Amino acid sequence: MVDIIIDKGSPVPQYFQLQTSLIEQIEQGVFKPNDKIPTEAEIQNMTGLARATIRQAIQNLVNMGYLERRRRLGTFVLDRVQSGKKQTIIGVLVPDIRSGYSPELARGAGDEAAQNRHSIILCNTDDLYVKANYHVEHLIETGVSGIIFVPTASPDEKNLDLIEKFKRKNIPVVLADRLIPGLDIDSVTTDNFDGAYSLTRYLIDKGHQQIGIILSMLFSTERERLAGYQKALTESRLDVDPDLVVTSEGPFSEKDYREHARSLLKQHKKMSAIFAGHDRIAFIIAAMAHKMRIDIPGEISLAGYDDLPFTNSHPVGLTTMHQPIYEIGQQSMNLILSRIRGKKSAPKKIVLQSYLVERSSVATILK
Amino acid sequence: MVDIIIDKGSPVPQYFQLQTSLIEQIEQGVFKPNDKIPTEAEIQNMTGLARATIRQAIQNLVNMGYLERRRRLGTFVLDRVQSGKKQTIIGVLVPDIRSGYSPELARGAGDEAAQNRHSIILCNTDDLYVKANYHVEHLIETGVSGIIFVPTASPDEKNLDLIEKFKRKNIPVVLADRLIPGLDIDSVTTDNFDGAYSLTRYLIDKGHQQIGIILSMLFSTERERLAGYQKALTESRLDVDPDLVVTSEGPFSEKDYREHARSLLKQHKKMSAIFAGHDRIAFIIAAMAHKMRIDIPGEISLAGYDDLPFTNSHPVGLTTMHQPIYEIGQQSMNLILSRIRGKKSAPKKIVLQSYLVERSSVATILK
DNA sequence: ATTGTCCAATTGTATAGACAATTATACAAA
DNA sequence: TTTGTATAATTGTCTATACAATTGGACAAT
Numbered sequence: 032m033v034d035i036i037i038d039k040g041s042p043v044p045q046y047f048q049l050q051t052s053l054i055e056q057i058e059q060g061v062f063k064p065n066d067k068i069p070t071e072a073e074i075q076n077m078t079g080l081a082r083a084t085i086r087q088a089i090q091n092l093v094n095m096g097y098l099e100r101r102r103r104l105g106t107f108v109l110d111r112v113q114s115g116k117k118q119t120i121i122g123v124l125v126p127d128i129r130s131g132y133s134p135e136l137a138r139g140a141g142d143e144a145a146q147n148r149h150s151i152i153l154c155n156t157d158d159l160y161v162k163a164n165y166h167v168e169h170l171i172e173t174g175v176s177g178i179i180f181v182p183t184a185s186p187d188e189k190n191l192d193l194i195e196k197f198k199r200k201n202i203p204v205v206l207a208d209r210l211i212p213g214l215d216i217d218s219v220t221t222d223n224f225d226g227a228y229s230l231t232r233y234l235i236d237k238g239h240q241q242i243g244i245i246l247s248m249l250f251s252t253e254r255e256r257l258a259g260y261q262k263a264l265t266e267s268r269l270d271v272d273p274d275l276v277v278t279s280e281g282p283f284s285e286k287d288y289r290e291h292a293r294s295l296l297k298q299h300k301k302m303s304a305i306f307a308g309h310d311r312i313a314f315i316i317a318a319m320a321h322k323m324r325i326d327i328p329g330e331i332s333l334a335g336y337d338d339l340p341f342t343n344s345h346p347v348g349l350t351t352m353h354q355p356i357y358e359i360g361q362q363s364m365n366l367i368l369s370r371i372r373g374k375k376s377a378p379k380k381i382v383l384q385s386y387l388v389e390r391s392s393v394a395t396i397l398k
Numbered sequence: 399m400v401d402i403i404i405d406k407g408s409p410v411p412q413y414f415q416l417q418t419s420l421i422e423q424i425e426q427g428v429f430k431p432n433d434k435i436p437t438e439a440e441i442q443n444m445t446g447l448a449r450a451t452i453r454q455a456i457q458n459l460v461n462m463g464y465l466e467r468r469r470r471l472g473t474f475v476l477d478r479v480q481s482g483k484k485q486t487i488i489g490v491l492v493p494d495i496r497s498g499y500s501p502e503l504a505r506g507a508g509d510e511a512a513q514n515r516h517s518i519i520l521c522n523t524d525d526l527y528v529k530a531n532y533h534v535e536h537l538i539e540t541g542v543s544g545i546i547f548v549p550t551a552s553p554d555e556k557n558l559d560l561i562e563k564f565k566r567k568n569i570p571v572v573l574a575d576r577l578i579p580g581l582d583i584d585s586v587t588t589d590n591f592d593g594a595y596s597l598t599r600y601l602i603d604k605g606h607q608q609i610g611i612i613l614s615m616l617f618s619t620e621r622e623r624l625a626g627y628q629k630a631l632t633e634s635r636l637d638v639d640p641d642l643v644v645t646s647e648g649p650f651s652e653k654d655y656r657e658h659a660r661s662l663l664k665q666h667k668k669m670s671a672i673f674a675g676h677d678r679i680a681f682i683i684a685a686m687a688h689k690m691r692i693d694i695p696g697e698i699s700l701a702g703y704d705d706l707p708f709t710n711s712h713p714v715g716l717t718t719m720h721q722p723i724y725e726i727g728q729q730s731m732n733l734i735l736s737r738i739r740g741k742k743s744a745p746k747k748i749v750l751q752s753y754l755v756e757r758s759s760v761a762t763i764l765k
Numbered sequence: 766a767t768t769g770t771c772c773a774a775t776t777g778t779a780t781a782g783a784c785a786a787t788t789a790t791a792c793a794a795a
Numbered sequence: 796t797t798t799g800t801a802t803a804a805t806t807g808t809c810t811a812t813a814c815a816a817t818t819g820g821a822c823a824a825t
Contacts (some may be wrong), residue, residue, distance in 0.1 A: 042786095044808060070775065081810045083450075088774090094461055103775045103818045120519070120540065129505045129707055134496040141495070141522055145532065150540060152487070154509055155521040165512065173487065173517060285711075314711055321713060340496055341708055344652075344681055346688060409816095437805065450782040454805090470788045470805045527776060 037078045043081055056096055057108055067105045068098065093179065100349035114169035117384060119149040121367055122170040123179045126158045132356040133181070135340060136207060139360020140179055145378040147368055151179075158184035160193070167193050171200055175366035177362075178204045184249045187211050203370035207363045208356075210251045217370065219362045219381040223252045226352045226385040227259030230334055231306060233387060235267050238396030239304040243295050245288075245316070246308025255309050256336060260306055275302055288312055291321040299325055303396055310339045310351055317347045317392075328394035338388050348391035355383045404445045412447055416455040424464055424475055434472045435465065482519055486516045488734055489537040490546045493525045498678065499723040500548070502707060503574060506727020507517060507546055514735055518546075525551035527560070534560050545571045546727075546733035550617045554578050570737035574730045575723075577618045585735065586729045586748040590619045593719045593752040594626030598700055600754055604633050604672040605763030606699060610642035610662050612655075612683070613675025620675050623703060627673060642669055655679055659686040666692055670763055671699035677706045677718055684714045684759075695761035705755050715758035720749045 036043050036130035037054050052345055069077065074085045089106060092098040097213050099107050106241035123140050133155075141151050152175060163183050170178065183191040190211050197204050206218040215272050244260050246253045257278070266273050275298070277291050292315050295305065307313035313335030320327055327333050327347065335342065337350035342349055362381050402419050404412050423429050436444065437582070441452045456473060459465040467473050467543035490507050500522075508518050517720050518544060519531035530550050539546065545564050549557040557578050566569050573585040575746050601609050611627050613620045631638050642665070661680050662672065674680035680702030694700050694714065704711065704716035709716055729748050 072775080081812095084809055087808085098777065101778075101818090102816075103773085105775065112808085127505070128495065129501045133503045136522065138494070138522060141520060145521070145529075145536075148536065150519045150521070150536060151531075152517045153504065153508060154512070154517070157506060158512050162512075169512075169515065169517060254592070311711075318711065318713055344678075344685065346685055346713060364813070413778070439805085448782095451779055452779085454778085466790090467784075467806065469807075470803085472805065 033169055033325065033345065035074065035077055037080060046084050046091075049074070049078065049080065049085065050091050053088065053092060054097060061105040061106045061190060063109045064108050066108045067367045068108065069106055091275050095293050098276055101236060119176045119368075119371060120173070120180060121149060121151050121177045121371075122154065122166070122173075122175040123151045124154050124156050124163060124166060125181050126183070128153060131309075132208070132339060132354065135356040136181070136363075140207075140364045141355035141360070143361040143364035144368075149368070156181075156183050156272045160185035160189040165194055167196050171196065171202065175202065176371045178202060178366055179207050179363045180249075181207050182211055183207045183278065186228075187213075203367055205363045205370075207359055208252065212251065215380050217366050217380070219359050219366060219383070220252075221359070221385050224254035224259040224262075225387075226336070226354075227256035227306075228263045229259075229385075230336065230352050230387060231260045231263035232267075234304050234332070234334060234393065235263060235269070237304075237332070238267055239301035239302075241272065241275065242269075242304045242306055242387060243277070243298070243302045244293055244306040244308070245277040245279075245295055245312055247281070249264050249277045249280065252351055271303070273297060285315065288315050289319060292316045293323070296320055296323055296325060298332075299331050302331065304334065307333065307335045310335040310337040310342050313349055313351065313392075314345065314347065317349070326327040328392050332393040349387055350390045350393040352385045352387045354385050358383055402441065404446055404447060411453040413451050413458075414460050415700070416441070416445065416447065416452065417458050419521065420455065420459060421464060429475045431475050431477045433475045435475065437472055437549055468648065486543045486602040486735075486738060487540070488516060488518050488544045488546060488731065488738075489521065489533070489540075490518045490523050491523050491530060491533060492548050493550070494522050495520060498676075499704060499706060499721065502723040503525070503548070503727040506724035507574075507731045508727070510728040510731035511736075514731075523548075523550050527552035527556040530560055538569070542569065543738045544746060545569060545572050546730045547571055549576045549578055549617075554580075557589070570734055572728055572730045572734045572737075575619065575682050579618065583745050584733050584747070585745070586726050586733060586750070587619075588721050588726070588750045588752050590622035591626040591629075592754075593703070593721075594673075596626075596631035596752075597628045597703065597719050597754060598627045599634075601671050601673065601699070601701060601760065602630060602636070604671075604760055606669075606758075607636055608639065608642065608669035609636075609671045609673055610644070610665070610669045611673040611675070612644040612646075612658055612662055612679055614646045614648070616647065622676060640660045640666070641665060652682065655682050659683040660690070661699075663690055663692060664685055666698050671701065671760065674700065674702045677704040677709050677716060678704040680716055680718065680759075681712065681714065684716070695759050699760040701760055716753035717760040718755055719752045720755045721752050725750055 035049065037048050039045065041048065062068055071082050071085050075082055090100060093100060097109060098106050098107050121144055123137055125137055127133055128352050129139060139152055144151050152170065156163040156166065160183055190216065194204050204216060205217060208220055208222060210218055231242065244257065246257060248254055277295050279287060279291060281287060296319055305316060307316055313333055316333060317327060326332055333349065335349045338351045338353035342351060366379060402416065404415050406412065408415065429435055438449050442449055444472050456465060460467060464474050464476060465473050488511055490504055492504060494500055495504060504520055519537065523530040527550055533701045540589050558581065559640065561571050571583060573583060575587055576586060577585055598609065611624065615621055628638055643660050646654060646658060648654060658760060663686055672683060674683055680700055683700060684694060692698055700716065702716045705720035709718060733746060
């Protein structure tokens with residue numbers, strides 16, 4: 032039965048009490064869609080409130096999309112679809128949807144969002160702060176409910192600055208794939224240290240003793256991979272030859288990496304295997320080796336990292352660490368959705384495991 | 399100067415007159431962002447209206463995002479950005495953001511949207527009607543302003559059905575890359591007929607007389623390519639050998655295509671070149687040829703279609719038709735934005751040109 | 766069957782006035 | 796310096812009341 036009680040003594044405004052009471056009854060189904068609620072006069076009799084007060088409450092519910100007034104007929108409850116809860120949209124900021132793992136990540140996030148009847152707005156940052164910032168402002172204006180963010184290649188404080196903007200608006204953020212040192216926030220990553228360690232161990236077990244490595248130092252992911260590589264070597268009492276460690280501070284540029292690949296391959300007599308920081312470098316190395324007439328894996332073995340979707344169909348047959356990128360996207364979405372639903376708890380740091388995919392680019396060396 | 403005149407005799411409600419007058423003065427810059435407007439008491443003196451009436455007008459402007467009340471301080475004009483006009487969001491429906499040309503297309507559309515301060519909601523259809531339909535409903539609920547749609551692999555009437563749903567809601571739609579026969583609607587495509595014709599001519603000019611082809615018949619694009627191939631052959635008085643035309647009715651499946659590739663390659667003595675319907679098939683053929691120890695281009699030449707982003711870095715060195723996918727995305731976005739801005743004119747059908755990218759997979763045959 | 770007129774219910778607009786809550790500011794007290 | 800307190804300006808909440816506008820439905824006129 033209809034039942035509205037107003038506590039005149041409460042500090043809660045009476046129009047607000049009425050409003051809350053009505054919403055409750057609508058959501059609990061006392062008033063169903065298309066039902067007519069009591070007229071203003073009736074509510075006046077029931078509650079003793081002034082009509083203006085009642086109107087204020089009802090007007091708010093009309094603005095919120097719960098009710099609809101029809102002159103001479105009364106006030107009616109709107110359908111669920113139209114009422115209240117608007118669509119939830121999650122912003123996804125990735126470096127570049129065309130390449131690397133971004134498509135896979137976006138796909139995982141998108142599928143998971145779709146399953147929960149939400150959508151993603153996709154933004155390319157090109158790993159640049161300015162572009163990311165542009166999208167950040169825009170996403171906030173658009174009113175997204177949450178953000179999945181792959182930090183850009185900019186300095187940490189720049190990335191922090193972007194995250195801060197969301198925090199100020201109470202929009203939850205999940206970091207995907209890359210971390211920002213010292214920042215305690217929800218994240219979904221893979222264990223790059225452990226992955227690189229396992230991969231290097233694998234190479235060592237195959238008999239390789241001189242292992243070159245080439246990677247960028249821009250991201251937490253690759254820095255961890257370098258650390259894993261170093262640990263595996265020192266653990267096996269092998270020297271880390273600084274000549275064989277080629278790092279780059281700059282962002283990924285096809286041309287730079289070709290140069291790096293060439294300079295490393297020039298020393299190919301000094302080593303039996305190369306650990307490429309990620310598959311794209313691996314393929315550049317493979318192409319360069321082909322050009323320099325160095326046979327893989329005959330003369331030198333090659334291992335990658337990522338196992339990108341097309342790695343599988345690439346004729347090099349690259350042995351690489353498979354990263355569960357799709358799952359990163361999924362889990363990031365799940366995490367952000369649980370935050371949007373209001374879950375309060377300490378930041379959750381999900382770390383997924385990678386696994387080795389053996390193809391044909393690594394040879395076994397007989398001692 | 400501040401100046402509010404209310405006509406008490408007018409049938410226009412006085413609160414509405416006040417409201418309109420205030421909006422006008424805000425938009426004309428009499429009140430600038432962060433300015434304080436007169437207090438309720440002052441307006442009362444200026445107009446002679448009751449405070450409740452004034453409040454009603456002001457409350458509406460607060461709801462509309464023009465004003466902000468600050469207790470004890472007064473009522474202030476908000477920034478333009480926050481006020482009124484909501485963000486425009488464009489839905490983009492692609493087969494699969496992970497593979498093929500979708501990432502490039504989404505990137506083109508996304509960049510163009512960003513330049514115009516809009517966003518894209520990205521949806522993967524997997525070329526399935528049901529998934530597309532799911533997203534369609536959701537996009538409509540979300541209130542997107544326009545749609546860029548790559549038709550699914552479903553029958554035409556299913557795709558028409560999806561488009562119809564948008565039309566009913568007056569949401570403009572642009573078809574990207576693929577067409578639906580008989581449908582007169584905005585579209586951005588490439589000239590597949592002409593492209594395939596040129597590519598086949600190129601092969602013929604290189605001395606190839608027996609040219610196999612393998613493609614799917616599911617999409618308008620590939621059907622046109624087949625037609626272009628046939629035209630080039632007959633024009634040069636070469637027979638179209640039905641044994642060398644391998645078509646598939648089903649959707650793209652790695653396994654099926656491997657089988658098709660194998661059966662075509664078994665006949666490799668009968669031909670000197672293969673025209674692969676798109677690059678992904680081309681790479682499957684290349685991998686299969688490698689397995690069967692058939693040298694490309696030594697024993698057989700191979701040409702693709704699409705020039706996907708990674709084709710370039712693929713060691714096969716595939717000669718292929720470059721499709722301006724990024725531009726398709728851009729132009730689609732431009733077209734949809736002009737429709738959203740209200741442009742009325744006959745459906746515009748933009749056809750972009752492809753061009754040949756010569757790499758090393760096609761040999762010249764000496765006669 | 767269509768059109769016109771009136772009625773009554775209900776929401777829409779408006780006035781006048783009262784007191785409450787909030788908060789920037791200034792000033793006092795610790 | 797910090798903390799508490801008073802003040803006044805302004806918006807926030809609420810009552811009581813009146814008349815206007817809209818409109819479904821009944822009924823009459825054409």
